[in-house]
Structures are given as structure tokens and as C-alpha cells.
Amino acid sequence: MLEIKNLHVAVGGKEILKGLTLAISAGEVHAIMGPNGSGKSTLSYVLAGREGYEITGGAITYRGENLAELSPEKRSAKGIFLAMQYPVEIPGVTTLTFLKTALNAQRRARNEPELDALAVLKLVRSKAASLNVPEEMLKRALNFGFSGGEKKKLEILQMALFEPALAILDETDSGLDIDALKLVADGVNRLRSPERAMLVITHYQRLLNFIVPDRVHVMAGGRIVAKGGKELALELEAKGYGHWTKDAA
Amino acid sequence: MAAVSETKKTVAELGEKYKYGFVTDIEMERAPKGLNEDVVRFISAKKGEPDWMLQWRLGAYRRWREMTEPTWARVHYPKIDYEDAYYYAAPKTTAKPKGLDEVDPKLLETYKKLGIPLHEQKLLAGVAVDAVFDSVSVATTFKAKLEEAGVIFCPISEAIREHGDLVRKYLGSVVPVTDNFFATLNSAVFSDGTFVYVPKGVRCPMELSTYFRINASETGQFERTLIIADEGSYVSYLEGCTAPKRDEHQLHAAVVELIALEGAEIKYSTVQNWYPGDEEGKGGIYNFVTKRGDCRGARSKISWTQVETGSAITWKYPSCILRGEGSVGEFYSIAITNHFQQADTGTKMIHLGKNTRSRIISKGISAGKAQNTYRGLVSVHPKAANARNYTQCDSLLIGRECGAHTVPYIEARNKTARVEHEATTSKIAEDQLFYCTSRGIPQEEAVALIVNGFCREVLQQLPMEFAVEAQKLVGISLEGSVA
Numbered sequence: 001m002l003e004i005k006n007l008h009v010a011v012g013g014k015e016i017l018k019g020l021t022l023a024i025s026a027g028e029v030h031a032i033m034g035p036n037g038s039g040k041s042t043l044s045y046v047l048a049g050r051e052g053y054e055i056t057g058g059a060i061t062y063r064g065e066n067l068a069e070l071s072p073e074k075r076s077a078k079g080i081f082l083a084m085q086y087p088v089e090i091p092g093v094t095t096l097t098f099l100k101t102a103l104n105a106q107r108r109a110r111n112e113p114e115l116d117a118l119a120v121l122k123l124v125r126s127k128a129a130s131l132n133v134p135e136e137m138l139k140r141a142l143n144f145g146f147s148g149g150e151k152k153k154l155e156i157l158q159m160a161l162f163e164p165a166l167a168i169l170d171e172t173d174s175g176l177d178i179d180a181l182k183l184v185a186d187g188v189n190r191l192r193s194p195e196r197a198m199l200v201i202t203h204y205q206r207l208l209n210f211i212v213p214d215r216v217h218v219m220a221g222g223r224i225v226a227k228g229g230k231e232l233a234l235e236l237e238a239k240g241y242g243h244w245t246k247d248a249a
Numbered sequence: 250m251a252a253v254s255e256t257k258k259t260v261a262e263l264g265e266k267y268k269y270g271f272v273t274d275i276e277m278e279r280a281p282k283g284l285n286e287d288v289v290r291f292i293s294a295k296k297g298e299p300d301w302m303l304q305w306r307l308g309a310y311r312r313w314r315e316m317t318e319p320t321w322a323r324v325h326y327p328k329i330d331y332e333d334a335y336y337y338a339a340p341k342t343t344a345k346p347k348g349l350d351e352v353d354p355k356l357l358e359t360y361k362k363l364g365i366p367l368h369e370q371k372l373l374a375g376v377a378v379d380a381v382f383d384s385v386s387v388a389t390t391f392k393a394k395l396e397e398a399g400v401i402f403c404p405i406s407e408a409i410r411e412h413g414d415l416v417r418k419y420l421g422s423v424v425p426v427t428d429n430f431f432a433t434l435n436s437a438v439f440s441d442g443t444f445v446y447v448p449k450g451v452r453c454p455m456e457l458s459t460y461f462r463i464n465a466s467e468t469g470q471f472e473r474t475l476i477i478a479d480e481g482s483y484v485s486y487l488e489g490c491t492a493p494k495r496d497e498h499q500l501h502a503a504v505v506e507l508i509a510l511e512g513a514e515i516k517y518s519t520v521q522n523w524y525p526g527d528e529e530g531k532g533g534i535y536n537f538v539t540k541r542g543d544c545r546g547a548r549s550k551i552s553w554t555q556v557e558t559g560s561a562i563t564w565k566y567p568s569c570i571l572r573g574e575g576s577v578g579e580f581y582s583i584a585i586t587n588h589f590q591q592a593d594t595g596t597k598m599i600h601l602g603k604n605t606r607s608r609i610i611s612k613g614i615s616a617g618k619a620q621n622t623y624r625g626l627v628s629v630h631p632k633a634a635n636a637r638n639y640t641q642c643d644s645l646l647i648g649r650e651c652g653a654h655t656v657p658y659i660e661a662r663n664k665t666a667r668v669e670h671e672a673t674t675s676k677i678a679e680d681q682l683f684y685c686t687s688r689g690i691p692q693e694e695a696v697a698l699i700v701n702g703f704c705r706e707v708l709q710q711l712p713m714e715f716a717v718e719a720q721k722l723v724g725i726s727l728e729g730s731v732a
Contacts, residue, residue: 048687050683071686072683072686073687073692076688076689081688084684088680088681089681090681090684090685091702091703092703092704092705093698093699093701098698101690101694101698102688102689105689105690105691105694106688141702158688162688
């Protein structure tokens, strides 16, 4: 589904990703682990198409298409979803309005009929109930005054609502207590399916106790420096990142 | 509601950025170009006015001759040649339509394009419309139903003829003939507008609404609106404005006077979408308007809500004179400027009576090379014990070349007064836009969404059916504001 070959990315003229190669097939959950500054978030932003993240070499192919040519909104309509590490506040826009606008924009881009307010409300309610997201959150302005846990829950709710083909979770576990973490992991696990690929980016092994990955990649210095099965995460936990980052520099 | 669904449809069918830019090809009758006493007499005669009205106009005209155009606002425009304009233009065939059947079908077609269903049968509920086309009021719907409730809702020209006593008593009692350059000009040459009288204790059974349209070229529009809410009554009134696309600038100098007697409440909403000029700043309406409400009776309330998205230049300060004890004044404003538009707008809250309260919520949005100024005065007079004011002015900037300015004046001459002022300036952040686009929302729609969120407190004040229209307008007027 996603093939990244020898990817080089610069931000503000500084090279952050230095020849990253990675392939994910439908039905798989991959984890990327790595220390701060290794380029994990840069990877997630470049996949979602954020401005200012310049591809200077290599290629990203998503379902046979060159991803670099697609705007962020087109990527979204084609099934890419990024759960952000720091979801953004938009004052005055209720969460429900935002969800309806986003959902219908994606549907419009795919030439599917838009859903009316009532249909959206029903759909959002049912997804919210299954994820234990309180309905009261939907009436509040988007992420405005939300706790860290609430923001992350809303990201998972959006993932459930948009049903992406490729979901990227950028440090969704950061700042969560264990209960919130379980809730988020539970939401992610429900969405695992043979048609869907997931890329879970995390700093800590802890999350992977709850979301068990098919493959684990270790990232350092803008490259993948090690890969393996889920046991690699445990090894990493035992030995620390130093073991791998020495070679990367 | 039919009115709303048609409006929505019209908005949805937008092909170009300013959808109201068409011209209706209709034969016009005009006064000779330029302004002199004969033109004033011509207008008065055309309207079949009594002599007192003519004398009132002439007095204003003579006064205006001695006045100079104000220059204190933060707006810049070439000098206006007042001799090079027509002061009266009317569709020839609709001199005095008695009913909708007699209205020129071309006019009805125009209003249909504007999304205003004039035919009463199409109006399933609640909105009575008075439509002013250039200088004459074309048709007033729902008249009969309003008459049953005792509400007078008619063109002001008709009111001058048929309700002379009321008009004479209140006209110019809030905005005096000598008030300011543009108001005085209006007093001399106003051609039509709307008159509303709500009798004692009556809650007006529907929203009242006027649509103003400038069609003829080189024509100024000088409408005059007078609304009187008698003791204990309530009325909600909405005006909408559009004009065709033209290269030259056109002047619109209106005067609106509101009078709320004891315990009465007037809610006045404006959706102003006059032609703003093109992307290079060519053409557009000069919107120089004087709007003032007088809370004359105790516990009366006047609430202004405005959504200003159009016009090349906007110069208006809907104000409240809080005379009655315990009276309340409110001003909710959204002013959007894009490209080369300039807006200098705000309000004056004049606290004269005891325990008077006022609230000002202003949202200014500036994009392109536009300049947006909030200018407001909160004045507490010595007798206004326990007066309260809360002011909140928020500015939102889109891009680097636009400007936002806040000019609040506060005069508190009573020690018990409490005046609060808050102001913020923000930008649409790149991370907000990215968050939206990454969830599938195209950039322009994302800007509209964020701006609507920014304006929410004000949009909520609009009658619900018009809030939808206003929200769309917010998006449309900001098209092309992000690269």
C-alpha cells in the first residue's frame, strides 16, 4: 500500500530524513520507534503533505500514485489519515461541525453524495459511543480547552469516522495516563482490518503492549537503522536507543 | 422556509465571486444630473410629498452646502464630485404599483436572482419583505397580515403621505438634519426606504426585512429608514444589500433611525454585501451610513447586528443613545475586508440614564491589502449612575499585507460607571490550516470555517435563517485570500 524509497526530506533547508526506506502492505500494523530528533514526526508530516517539508530525493508511492503530487486534502480523500501528536485548537468551530465539514469534503472529493446533518450526527454518535467518547465533547469547540487525553480521543474518533486505508499515529500515546492509553489502543485495535494499514510512531515501547505490531522499525538520524518483529520493541526497551544510534551517526 | 432555501440555492449556484454583479435592463426615470434646490424639489414632487417635508429637505440641502466632508476616518478615496451623479432614479414602469401583479416582471426576476421571493404564496413563514430598487420601494409583502396586528410596514414615501403625523414626530429626532455631512445630504435627497411602526404592547408577528439594490449607474442611493417601537413592543428587522459590478464608484449614504419607547425592544440586523470592487480595487460602493437608535423609554433595548462583507469603503457606526433608565444597547459586528476594501466601523454607546448597560462585540477580519478599523466610543454622562459597558474587539489577519486597527474612546464622567475593554489580534495559523486540510477540507473552505468560528458569537445573534446565508457569505467574501 505504501512504499517509501530512499526518501530525503529537508525542512527549512536542513536535511532531516536521509534515505529512509519502508514498505507497508494492507492489513499490517508497523511501529516506528526512535529517540527525539530522529525524524519520526517529519516522516508523519511528509506523508500527510504538510507545507515546508520538501522532498529532496527518493519517492513515496501510495497505492501506485506518487504521493508528492497530491495536496493534503486529496491525500485525505484517498484514505490517508494522520493522528497528530499535537491536535490544533479551532475556537468557535464545534467539533461536530468540523467532523461534518471534513467528512463531506472527503466524500465530495470522491464523488460520493454528501451526508445531511442528521445522518452525520447519527454516524458520529455511534462511533463516539463505541469509543467511549462522551457526546458532550462534540458540542465543544474543536480541541479548545480539551485535556491531552480528550484531544487524543478525538483523533481516534476521527480515524474511526473517516475509515482511512492508511492511518499514521504520531506519538498518540504521549501525555496519556494508562487508562487513556488503553482506551486509545482499544480504538486502534478495533480498526485493524485486512484492508487497512497502520503506522504507529512512538517513543516508548509501552504503547506496543496494547497495540501489537506486525513489524517494528527503529529510526535514528533520519533513517531506518533496524527492523524486526514485535520482539524488537522489547529488545529496544532493554538495551536503549544508544545501541542503535551509535551506528546511525 | 422558502426564502431561505432559495437564498441557499442562489448561494450554492455561485459561478463567480460576486454573484450579484448583474444589471437589470429596465427603463429608468432620473432627476437631472447634479444637486441643487430644483433637484430636491423634483424628488419631493415625484413622491407627492406635503410641503413640510419639502421645507425639511430644503433646510437640509442649504445646511449641507455649508458643510465639509469628514476626513477623520481611516479610509482613503479620491474626492467625490457630488455634481456628477444622479440623485433620483426609478424604474419607469413601476411608479406606483398597487400590488405584486403590477410590478414589472423584470424586477421580480431580479429579486428572484437575488434570492428574495417576493410572492407571498412562496413565503411559507415569517419574513415580510420590502424591496427598494434604486430609489423607489417596489413591493411590500405581507402587508395585510401585519396590518391585522396594527404594525405599519411600508415604504417611507408612503408613510410620509399616509402617516404624516408619526413621521413628522420622529423623523430626524435621532439623527438630526444637521448631524453630519452624509446624513445631511441624505436628509435633502433621500428617495425611499422603510417605515415601521409597532404599536403599544405588540410583538411583531414576523421578521421584517428590506432588500436594497442599486441598479442604475452613476446613481447614489439615499435610503431612509425609520423604526418606532411603541411601549412594550418588539420588532426584529433585517436588511440586505447588493449592487451590480461597475467600474465607477457609487455612493450609498443611508440614514437609519430607531426609537424604542418604554419597555420596547428593537433588533436590527444587517447583511451588507454591496459590490466591493474587483481584485485590483476598481469600482465598488462607498457605503457612508449613519445609523442610530434612541432608547428613549425606561427598560428599552436596541440591538444592532451587522455583517459587513461588501463595499469598497464602509463608514458606519450604528449607535445607541441610552436615555431611558435601565435601557440596554448592544452592537454585534462582523466586518470582513479583502483585496483593497477599507472599513472604518464601530459604534457609539451614549449612556445618559441610570443603570444603563451596553455590550459591544466586534470581529474584524482583514485579508489581501485591506484595512479594517474598529472605532468606538463609550460615553458615560454624569447622571448615568451604575452604567455598565463591556467591549470586546477581536481582529483576525489573513496574509501579511492587510491591516487591523482598534480605536476605542472611553469617556466616563460618573464614578460608579464600569467600563471594560478587551481586544485581541490574531492570525490564522498555518497549523490550523494544515489540521483542516489534512482532514480533507480544502484550504478556502478551511479559511471560511476558521473565520466562521472566529465570528460565532456575532453570527449567533442573527435570526437563524439569515445566519446560514451570512456564514456562506463569510466564505465567499474571503475567496482568494490565501495563496
